[in-house]
Amino acid sequence: MPAQPPPDNPSDPAGPRDPEDRLAPENPAAPSTFGDGLRLAVGTLSVFPVRPGTVDRRAGGRAMALAPLVGAALGAVAAAVLAGALLTGASPLLASLLAVGTLALLTRALHLDGLADLADGLGSGRPAGQALDIMKRSDIGPFGVVTLVFVLGAQAAALAEASAAGHGPVALVAACVAGRLAITWACREGVPAARPGGLGALVAGTVRRGPALAATALCLAGLAVLSLAHHTGSLDLLAASGSASDRRHADHSPADQGGEDPPGVGEEADELVVRFENWVEPCPGPSCPPGPGLVVEDSGPSAFLVEGLLGGAPFPLLLAGLPFALVAGLLAASALRRRAVRRLGGVTGDVLGALAETAAAAALVACALLW
Template identity: 60%
Template sequence: MPDGSALTAGVRLAVTTFTVLPVRAGRVDRATAGVAMSLAPAVGALLGAALAGAFLTLGGLGAPALVAAAVTVALGALLTRGLHLDGLADTADGLGSYRTGPAALDIMKKPDVGPFGVAAIVLALLVQAAAIAALAARPWTAALATVVVATSAGRLAATWACRRGVPAARPDGLGALVAGTVGPLPLAAGTAAVAAVAAAAVPGRGWQGPIVVVMAIAVAVVLTRHVVRRVGGITGDVLGAGIEVTTTLTYVGLVLG
């Protein structure tokens, strides 16, 4: 159980890691990193509520559904500094190179974006925007729950990537700070909370939401394992990739049917 100072610092670290909010940085170590990664789904829920509010407001003002959805996706990138999209691109380039170990890590670390990275970003944004646009035909409560759940589930994927037993690929950087810092209790609590809210995302089929969340997280876990086999561990880029992949899959699963 973290002490009071670690908890407060962990909250600050979670907010500064997953949003652009100008929160003053506090203590940063592996104890606070564990708190921050455990709280990632909660930060995602708050971010999702803001995005859902933007989408519903734009719809209420008469904006076409696709325009409102595109603005919502753009706002999400702005509020996270585009870091998760950058991680998705770098991870896609590293995996797409078919190289392993340090060679793949070098590709992921380069500032330029290759064809795999560009394709990954474009496809993720397109699918997310299309899924959000489909929410215009649903009750506002379901639309709100869907955006909150998808955004929160993405951050839950980062929590799972930081579970105990998962190593860091490098001795420094964000991956080294957060790898292996999350225990089983935060994993269970976070997953149960996101799955519970997901029941409200699909009217008349409360079972669909929790199943979608579990399946999306399962894909994220498999992706993390694959990356660990290829490069030896996780990095900040891998966390970003997991967030975007899981968010996209959750959106798709929740708008089906």
């Protein structure tokens, strides 16, 4: 009679140590529901306590399709921490470190642990079976340490850059959504599990292409609306932190001129004045703007919107800023996923965690470079 494998013992350093790794496919008497999938998504991807429901592959597919929703919730909490720290006078770097640390707490650092384990497994250069054994160990090797330092440093530095420009909270939400959407695509049909058992076996290949595309479209649309609301002033996340948009409008504020209206502004102070120069023909008079382009004179949200559409910061760039960051995160995660599947034969819980952190870091870097 063949020897039976030892029971899953959390104290065993060679055994699964992550709660998500002990999620194995079950054979429940009743099929899972949508609520079971949502509870599985929240319980697996966050520290928020939820009542366990039926756990099967159908619930796993729903959970991975709903992963971006959990990411948005995590991003909102971390963004509130970031904005609060900035409003109390903390430097962008310190506030960013607090926000990144908050995300680690909200996820029980499981994604970071998966990132370190995957780095050790891939960096070992061993065959797939031995690399998977390395990833199951409780210790972290040099590849894992260096990767953690680099990715966390990139996240904090890029978030600090975005915060200094006044876009930190929305960039953080976009990064969290990108990280969880990367998990959705990693669990699509055709992507195998690297080993039987664990989270990888439960969710690998459970997300159909249609739900994955629908989740992506909703994420892109939601981030476009968030980007537009932020840049038009509908979101006042950094009212007291000296954001770029606040400084722009402060230059035209009547309060800066002793409470008196600027010359030439009367009852029509809110009326938008647009002057073109050198668009059709050279400006003939001395009152022309100093350079070619468009001048918008108004301090309201409508003026800022039109200014972005026709001049200054291009409106399409404002609208597509966060969606572009989402795409950048997905591309980075896709490259890492292909590498992991080629080397390990499929995905595991560690691979999914590594994809989330990689996509989030790439999205934050994209936001820092774009804005």
